[in-house]
Amino acid sequence: MSIWLTDDDLRLTRPAERAFESPIPTQVVSNGEYLPPPQTPAQARVAAEIRELARRFAPRLGLSRRDFLRTSCGMAVAFLAMNRVYGAVFDVGEEETRDPAAAAEREAGLAGQRIFDAQLHFVREGYPGRGILGLRRLAADRDWNPALPAREPTLSDIQFENFVQEIFMDSDTALGILSSAPNDDPDHWFISNDEAMRARQKVNDWAGSKRLLAHAIITPGQPGWREEMDRAIEELNLDSWKGYTLGDPGGESKYPWRLDDEELMYPAYEKMQ
DSSP states (O other), X not given: OXXXXXXXXXXXXXXXXXXXXXXXXXXXXXXXXXXXXXXXXXXXXXXXXXXXXXXHHGGGGTOOHHHHTTSHHHHHHHHHHHHHHHOSOSOOOTHHHHOHHHHHHHHHHTTTSOEEEEEEOOOOTTOOOXXXXXXXXXXXXXXXXXXXXXXOOOGGGGSHHHHHIIIIISSSEEEEEXXXXXXXXXXXXXXXXXXXXXXXXXXXXXXXXXXXXXXXXXXXXXXXHHXXXXXXXXXXXXXXXXXXXXXXXXXXXXXXXXXXXXXXXXXXXXXXX
16 A cells, blocks of 8 residues: 655554554544654543553453453543543543443433444445455454454445445444545446445435435546546536545555645635535
């Protein structure tokens, strides 16, 4: 995967999965497009509070600190720690941090909240790549989603039919934005802009309401990208825009770009407005 960080930058960073394990991030992380800022003193205090609370409460439940922080009580600890540092921002009680029954009761009480997923994906029929299946395999192997089958994933698992099943039938998601990932080779896009809009229409027709929105993807620098923007505006009734400054989020690209490129991007922003 292409990244902007230099070798010197990389020596100042470490992968997020090796950082302090917490239900919520305790510092800014980067996807490789920018050097993340150092942890602030306030963020460090939040991390310290989480450690201390987990150290106190985990043994009472017979859990290690790591396992405790994966529970609903552990999530409550993270919110309580932020309240102690930033003020009373989150509505969380200390009983939820040490009593699984209280945490479960609170979780059940919040089950009716409207969940809006701002970046949903599936891949089209005939999509040639299989590397993306590694993400699903990883989620199953690490038990991030116990509902995922233990078998080897297939492309049908990440195509439209199963996408609808898992997002709108099996999960609490009420609304979402369908997105895609570009590539220098159009045949390697997850889905095209047209396919995204057709999927949006299918889901909303089925639901009888607006449940799915859709991004139109921009590919600054690629041949015909401005004309594709014009077409998306005139024909596709898009809901929002999306682009990857790396050019191709899955590999090396001939077309990386910067958000602050006045010559390339400012006319595009005016067009979006």
